[in-house]
Amino acid sequence: MRWTVLPSPVGDLTVARTDAGIAGVWFADHRGGVSETLADSDRDGSGAAFGDVREQLGEYFDGRRTTFDLPLAPRGDAFARRVWDALREIPYGTTWSYGDIARRLGGIGHSQAVGVANGRNPISIVVPCHRVVGHDGALVGYAGGLWRKRFLLDLEEPSADEGGRLF
Structure with a gap:
């Protein structure tokens, strides 16, 4: 694995990739940290192997990109990967609740498990876990x-009038 x-x-984003794709995008003070994932990895000081990520994140923050087209290779169990796939279905400028995702996965009683998997999403922003809110629309976890979650939702807010549910 390489990272930059x-x-x-x-704030600074630590991005890691394997030959298969992006394995992680973490914030500098990411809860849970990134040290375990990157322990046996090589830093790409120039960031040359990350031009596609740099470009797409730049376009996202400039408001010119609403979806990402990057190969992804997150590490997680089968249920977590199903949740992360569901997160990628949340349209830009909208929010879903944990219950909404659980229903999509076929089990309304799985909201708490969805929350755990959502919290372990290793590819922040690109896999938009920031678009998940509490059942009442409250910003949670x-x-x-939460300040970053609010920032990202505010960044996407202009698309909310296209039929999305923004609290």
């Missing part, structure tokens, strides 16, 4: 901090 640090409007 990219600057962003929400975010590994990068």
Whole structure:
């Protein structure tokens, strides 16, 4: 695995990739940290292997990109990967609740498990876990901090009038 640090409007992002794709995008003070994942990895000081990520994140923060087209290779169990796939279905500028995702996965009683998997999403922003809110629309839990979640939702807000549910 290779990794680098990219600057962003929400602080430095540590980005890791394998030959299969992006394995992680973490905030500098990401809850849970990244040290275990990167322990046996090589830092790409120049960031040369991350040009596609740099470009797409830049377009996202500039408001010119609403979806990401990057190969992804997150590490997680089968249920977590199903949740992360569901997160990628949440349209830009909208929010879903944990219950909404649980229903999509066929089990309304799985909201808490969805919350755990959502909290372990290793690919922040690209896999938009920031678009998940509580059943009442409240901002709850975010590994990068609620201020970042609010920033990202505000960044996407202009699309909310396209039929999305923004609290």
